Amino acid sequence: MKIFTLAATTAALMAGAGAAQATDFEFWYGNTGSVETAILAQCDAFNAAQSQDKVTCVGQGSYEVSMQKAIAAYRSGNAPVLIQFFDAGTLDLMLSDAVVPVQDILPDVDWANYIDGARAYYETSDGRLYSQPYNASTLLFYTNKTQLEEAGITETPKSWEEIKAAAEKLKAAGHACPFVTDGDTWRVLEQFSARHGLPIASNHNGYDGLNAEYVLNTTFVVQHLTNLVEWRNEGLVRLGVDTRAGKYADAFNAGECAMMEGSSGSYAASAKAFEGKYEVTVDMAPMYEDYERHNTLVGGASIYVMKGHSDAEVAAAKAFLDFLRQPEQQMAFTAATGYVPVTKDVLGAIEASGEADAAKYATAAIGIESMNQPRTEDSRGVRLGFYVQFREVFMEETQKAWNGEQTMQVALDNAKTRGDELLRRFEQTYQGVKLP
Amino acid sequence: MSSPTQALFANRWLPVLLVTPLALLIVIFFYVPIFQAFYWSFFLERPFGGGSIFVGWANFARVLSDPQFWEAGKRTVIFMVIGSSLAVLVPLILAVAADRQLRLSQPARNVLVWPKGVAGASIGVIFAFIFNPFAGILSPLNQWFPGIWAPGIDGTDAFIMLIAAHVWSGIPFNFVILLAGLQSLPRTMHQAAAMDGAGAWRRIFDVQLPLIMPQVFLTLVLEFTESVTSAFALVDTMTKGGPGGSTNLLVYKIYVDGFNGYDLSGAATQTAILMVFVVLLTGAQFAFLGRRINYER
Numbered sequence: 001m002k003i004f005t006l007a008a009t010t011a012a013l014m015a016g017a018g019a020a021q022a023t024d025f026e027f028w029y030g031n032t033g034s035v036e037t038a039i040l041a042q043c044d045a046f047n048a049a050q051s052q053d054k055v056t057c058v059g060q061g062s063y064e065v066s067m068q069k070a071i072a073a074y075r076s077g078n079a080p081v082l083i084q085f086f087d088a089g090t091l092d093l094m095l096s097d098a099v100v101p102v103q104d105i106l107p108d109v110d111w112a113n114y115i116d117g118a119r120a121y122y123e124t125s126d127g128r129l130y131s132q133p134y135n136a137s138t139l140l141f142y143t144n145k146t147q148l149e150e151a152g153i154t155e156t157p158k159s160w161e162e163i164k165a166a167a168e169k170l171k172a173a174g175h176a177c178p179f180v181t182d183g184d185t186w187r188v189l190e191q192f193s194a195r196h197g198l199p200i201a202s203n204h205n206g207y208d209g210l211n212a213e214y215v216l217n218t219t220f221v222v223q224h225l226t227n228l229v230e231w232r233n234e235g236l237v238r239l240g241v242d243t244r245a246g247k248y249a250d251a252f253n254a255g256e257c258a259m260m261e262g263s264s265g266s267y268a269a270s271a272k273a274f275e276g277k278y279e280v281t282v283d284m285a286p287m288y289e290d291y292e293r294h295n296t297l298v299g300g301a302s303i304y305v306m307k308g309h310s311d312a313e314v315a316a317a318k319a320f321l322d323f324l325r326q327p328e329q330q331m332a333f334t335a336a337t338g339y340v341p342v343t344k345d346v347l348g349a350i351e352a353s354g355e356a357d358a359a360k361y362a363t364a365a366i367g368i369e370s371m372n373q374p375r376t377e378d379s380r381g382v383r384l385g386f387y388v389q390f391r392e393v394f395m396e397e398t399q400k401a402w403n404g405e406q407t408m409q410v411a412l413d414n415a416k417t418r419g420d421e422l423l424r425r426f427e428q429t430y431q432g433v434k435l436p
Numbered sequence: 437m438s439s440p441t442q443a444l445f446a447n448r449w450l451p452v453l454l455v456t457p458l459a460l461l462i463v464i465f466f467y468v469p470i471f472q473a474f475y476w477s478f479f480l481e482r483p484f485g486g487g488s489i490f491v492g493w494a495n496f497a498r499v500l501s502d503p504q505f506w507e508a509g510k511r512t513v514i515f516m517v518i519g520s521s522l523a524v525l526v527p528l529i530l531a532v533a534a535d536r537q538l539r540l541s542q543p544a545r546n547v548l549v550w551p552k553g554v555a556g557a558s559i560g561v562i563f564a565f566i567f568n569p570f571a572g573i574l575s576p577l578n579q580w581f582p583g584i585w586a587p588g589i590d591g592t593d594a595f596i597m598l599i600a601a602h603v604w605s606g607i608p609f610n611f612v613i614l615l616a617g618l619q620s621l622p623r624t625m626h627q628a629a630a631m632d633g634a635g636a637w638r639r640i641f642d643v644q645l646p647l648i649m650p651q652v653f654l655t656l657v658l659e660f661t662e663s664v665t666s667a668f669a670l671v672d673t674m675t676k677g678g679p680g681g682s683t684n685l686l687v688y689k690i691y692v693d694g695f696n697g698y699d700l701s702g703a704a705t706q707t708a709i710l711m712v713f714v715v716l717l718t719g720a721q722f723a724f725l726g727r728r729i730n731y732e733r
Contacts, residue, residue, distance in 0.1 A: 064695070064696050068695045068696075071483050071484060071698070074484050074485070075484070075485050092483065092698055096482070096483065096484040097482075097484060097486050097487075098484040239588075239589070240588075241586070241588025241589055241679070242586075242588070242589070244570045244571075246568070246570075246588070386697055386698065386699065388696055388697060388698070389692075389693070389696065389697030389698070389699060392692060392696065392697065395678070396677075396678065396680055396681040396684075397680070399589075399678055399679045399680035399681075400679075400680035400681075402589065402679075402680075403589045403590060403591070403679060403680060405591075405680060418504070421502075422697075425480075425498075425699070425702075428480055428489075429480045429481075429482055429489070429701075430482070430487075431489065433487075
């Protein structure tokens with residue numbers, strides 16, 4: 001028994017001593033595939049670059065699962081110091097009282113270095129960044145240039161009108177799937193509304209207060225989605241589930257479909273799949289010709305610092321955040337994934353590297369250009385409560401319009417009604433809490 | 437005064453001690469969460485904690501007036517009735533066939549039990565592939581009539597796919613129970629019935645089925661309660677509740693509301709309602725069905 005006690009004491013002492021030498025902390029992320037590989041490479045690079053702190057990067061399989069576990073972990077006091085979370089959960093985290101704004105714990109960083117498009121999504125009303133943008137993406141338009149040329153289309157379509165004309169040509173040339181989408185909320189509602197200058201909800205998409213209401217059923221979005229459904233019936237558009245590949249990006253990458261709207265983050269996968277077979281083009285997401293172009297939103301995810309940790313752990317986490325902001329780290333991450341660097345110095349560094357035209361940076365310039373288009377009060381971002389759940393509602397209702405059970409107008413009316421209930425409940429849940 | 441059961445243990449605390457580990461597990465992983473769910477259903481709970489507000493019955497009023505809840509409830513009942521009936525009927529037919537001294541009935545008894553070893557989520561993945569509109573067994577149908585089988589778009593197709601997977605996964609257990617019931621029937625009864633001129637079909641309906649009613653009842657009760665909850669793995673891997681919510685059963689809705697939507701109060705309230713429903717359902721089964729079954733032989 002004595003020996004056991006002794007051993008236990010020694011072990012405890014050694015653990016304590018170890019902590020004094022190196023601070024271990026955890027970072028939870030949700031990505032998989034090539035993005036996960038790139039994240040792990042950054043973690044290894046951080047651990048190799050210095051011996052003072054050690055980050056353990058834990059992949060949770062998806063943003064949602066990562067968040068579920070973080071909620072459970074936070075409630076039982078075991079939350080990681082750093083957690084990556086996606087755009088749609090911004091307000092849920094801002095009001096959670098479980099995170100510290102990065103700008104508060106890292107006051108000396110030049111946060112103005114972040115492009116406005118990235119700041120607008122994650123900053124408070126007084127301009128403090130709540131989280132550090134990490135894997136930033138935006139919506140881009142992809143075409144399979146080889147297939148388009150085979151159908152006699154030499155100019156890459158820029159507007160929806162031109163896409164429709166190109167799709168008709170492709171169909172006439174016997175192409176079974178001219179344009180593919182999955183009807184995802186981020187692609188067909190959020191990014192579409194932002195760049196066409198349309199609001200999704202009142203109060204400037206919730207930025208001005210928790211008493212916002214959805215207005216998506218009254219904007220041009222209704223017409224656009226109705227068009228897509230109609231074009232699908234004409235054989236110009238396919239949904240991911242209509243395709244052999246089953247998923248929209250896979251269908252495009254396999255050469256089954258000729259055009260898609262997709263995240264810049266999927267560029268690396270497309271370029272790799274096309275190698276030696278097709279030529280890919282990426283461009284800003286298409287507009288309707290009657291509308292003036294505004295910015296697209298920053299998507300992807302950002303990193304939050306969670307409360308309830310020792311000063312040493314927070315200091316180590318700060319060092320990791322500093323490390324991730326370094327231009328060379330951001331450039332390597334962009335090159336490996338297609339995510340867009342969102343600090344001004346990195347754009348300069350890419351220019352200076354002489355490789356600005358290289359395929360690995362193909363999405364950087366175009367993505368930034370898209371996010372830097374003229375901003376309106378309604379294209380700052382989405383700041384609506386329980387928005388993750390609203391995305392589900394939107395998908396459910398619009399799927400019923402895709403399969404003909406209801407019209408798109410009815411679908412969006414229903415989405416508004418159900419969405420407003422979510423907003424009211426959010427308001428009630430956070431009674432007396434002010435929007436930061 | 438010592439009763440026969442007490443005589444088994446020398447120390448009267450020993451049985452208590454032996455039961456404690458299991459009882460603890462049940463308390464920690466069953467009763468505590470259930471209590472928590474009932475507790476949360478009276479509060480508006482913030483996902484990360486801190487500042488939960490007591491709202492009385494407001495959550496119940498909200499859930500019960502939500503058409504989505506009733507839709508999901510309706511789908512759950514349809515799934516339960518069709519899925520469970522088939523999940524008992526199909527194994528019953530197989531068991532009756534395997535019980536007869538047919539050729540291959542010996543290997544069939546063996547093979548039909550195998551699916552028991554496959555986890556629900558794996559079944560979902562496999563069936564999603566089997567029913568894939570382009571590569572699956574129904575894909576020839578799509579070549580003759582384009583678009584006739586599209587579980588990714590058509591809600592009814594997706595529901596059929598879900599039920600097929602559920603029935604398949606229910607076969608082994610119910611098959612074993614029903615076959616055991618059939619095998620326990622004395623052969624003399626068959627012989628007596630045959631002697632009286634009853635054919636094979638007659639003997640099935642008048643001798644075998646009435647005598648294995650306890651087993652049929654057991655499988656039905658288990659299936660009904662199981663189908664309410666065990667469909668989760670299938671829905672999650674095959675359809676994610678879609679398309680258009682057509683396969684969004686109550687258990688899946690609770691998961692999505694609670695874990696993806698951070699609506700802990702709403703999810704807890706629905707859990708409480710679902711639990712009461714299952715308890716009432718089983719009670720009703722025992723009250724109305726169970727009483728008619730003769731357990732004496």
